[in-house]
Amino acid sequence: MEQRFQEIENLFSVIVEEMSQLMDQPSKDELSEFIDHGEYGLALETLCYVLRGNRISLSSISYSKIKKLVEMLGFDNIVLDGILVRKLSI
Secondary structure (H helix, E strand, O other): OHHHHHHHHHHHHHHHHHOOOOOOHHHHHHHHHHHHOOOHHHHHHHHHHHHHHOOOOOOHHHHHHHHHHHHHHOOOHHHHHHHHHHHHOO
16 A cells, blocks of 8 residues: 555656646645645645646646546546646647
């Protein structure tokens, strides 16, 4: 179980690092705090909110990583609705 949490945290770290220039520091800090405390659902919700709020279009690679994260967390793809639409517009 611990390994799974580590994989989730590593994937979050990669995603945040790849998008670091697209997000402001308070958003990155909030994500990091949720991740550090194991609040992965809140971190994912915050990430989606930031992406939608800033109208950030995702590359196919970034989209795939977020989709994998959603699956690892056991969430329905409905969580991704806001960024699914953005991904298709690229």
